[in-house]
Amino acid sequence: MRTVVFREHGEPADVLSVIETEPTDPLPGEVRVRLTARPINPSDLLWIRGRYGRAARFGPLAPGAPPVAPVGFEAAGVVDKAAPDVRLRPGSRVAVSADGTWREYLNVSVADVIEIPDRLPDDLACQMTVNPMTANLLLDDLGLAAGDVLLQTAATSTVGRMITALARRRGIRCVGLVRRRHHRPTPSDDDAVEVLVDPPERAREQIAVFAGVGGVTAALDAVGGATGRLALDCVRDGGRMTVYGMLSGSDIAVPPDSLVFHGVNLDGFWLPERMRTMTPEEIGELVRTVTDQLTHHHLHAPVAGRHALADVRDAVRRAESRAGTGKILLVG
Numbered sequence: 001m002r003t004v005v006f007r008e009h010g011e012p013a014d015v016l017s018v019i020e021t022e023p024t025d026p027l028p029g030e031v032r033v034r035l036t037a038r039p040i041n042p043s044d045l046l047w048i049r050g051r052y053g054r055a056a057r058f059g060p061l062a063p064g065a066p067p068v069a070p071v072g073f074e075a076a077g078v079v080d081k082a083a084p085d086v087r088l089r090p091g092s093r094v095a096v097s098a099d100g101t102w103r104e105y106l107n108v109s110v111a112d113v114i115e116i117p118d119r120l121p122d123d124l125a126c127q128m129t130v131n132p133m134t135a136n137l138l139l140d141d142l143g144l145a146a147g148d149v150l151l152q153t154a155a156t157s158t159v160g161r162m163i164t165a166l167a168r169r170r171g172i173r174c175v176g177l178v179r180r181r182h183h184r185p186t187p188s189d190d191d192a193v194e195v196l197v198d199p200p201e202r203a204r205e206q207i208a209v210f211a212g213v214g215g216v217t218a219a220l221d222a223v224g225g226a227t228g229r230l231a232l233d234c235v236r237d238g239g240r241m242t243v244y245g246m247l248s249g250s251d252i253a254v255p256p257d258s259l260v261f262h263g264v265n266l267d268g269f270w271l272p273e274r275m276r277t278m279t280p281e282e283i284g285e286l287v288r289t290v291t292d293q294l295t296h297h298h299l300h301a302p303v304a305g306r307h308a309l310a311d312v313r314d315a316v317r318r319a320e321s322r323a324g325t326g327k328i329l330l331v332g
């Protein structure tokens, strides 16, 4: 079977390779899933570059083989073989949350799969365990009320658009900082606007006009650098900014007086750590919520293109240049 790996950290288009490995039988408590679709997420690219929150472990995939690291944190597929102690049967469609999903078959614990309804297509199912969960938890954690103003950076990302959709349903007013405009419909009414990040003075002015006297209640930043700083500067006294991404790769210069004299609360969010704080019941509820939101089109996860696993280098190049029009999926 085809398995995407890398032997050293670096630029994804340079270091990824596709090797042949043998599928193995599932151990007790596991299913073997024939994976059919996986998104290319920014976290995958951070992982390959060696900038993700945990270190990649390089090791041989078979005795005597050279050390490699697997790629991919989520996917959709079909159970191909189940250990005898497992309730899920071959043929069941599942979403998978596990390491190494950029391959054809993966053995995973049943705790890491979600059975999905037939009405949820692979395009959505393969994206359901990272971004929709993140969008829901980020918004819940801010605890905003109707009429509050939420500022987002990278507002045209999949997560950004999901947050905007969820926030608007709660009556939260949304302003998104974007680095360029897209052909996809952008929110433009009294409840949601998009503002170009450049020039920053104009962006600040537009955000202030949109927010009005109450100011920006909270910001969510996935970019860092000058854009993260711009967002921080726009948050009102006593407001909050949560950082959950590092798309620019640059540090945010945090002026101490924002925190000391203006009482702005600055914190971070990482899905795996946040989920570790949740009970199994809370996780089950989140899974039901996300499944419902995706199947009822309250959340969208558009797809900009599909590439075969063998074509992974072109796929990652395209994922970074595709300009906010949707995910690039690895299929087959």
Ligand SMILES: NC(=O)c1ccc[n+]([C@@H]2O[C@H](COP(=O)([O-])OP(=O)(O)OC[C@H]3O[C@@H](n4cnc5c(N)ncnc54)[C@H](OP(=O)(O)O)[C@@H]3O)[C@@H](O)[C@H]2O)c1
Binding pocket: 040, 041, 042, 043, 130, 131, 134, 154, 155, 156, 157, 158, 159, 160, 178, 179, 180, 222, 223, 227, 244, 245, 246, 247, 248, 249, 269, 270, 271, 272, 322, 323, 324, 325, 326, 327
């Ligand atoms: N902390 C967590 O647990 C967690 C979980 C999920 C996602 N995330 C983060 O959420 C962010 C969005 O993920 P996604 O999957 O929704 O992304 P996505 O759909 O793949 O879209 C990427 C977005 O990033 C924007 N972008 C890329 N480089 C940028 C830069 N240097 N400056 C400004 N914008 C830039 C793109 O803007 P253009 O449209 O202009 O190209 C595009 O809108 C990422 O940072 C990801 O790591 C974090």
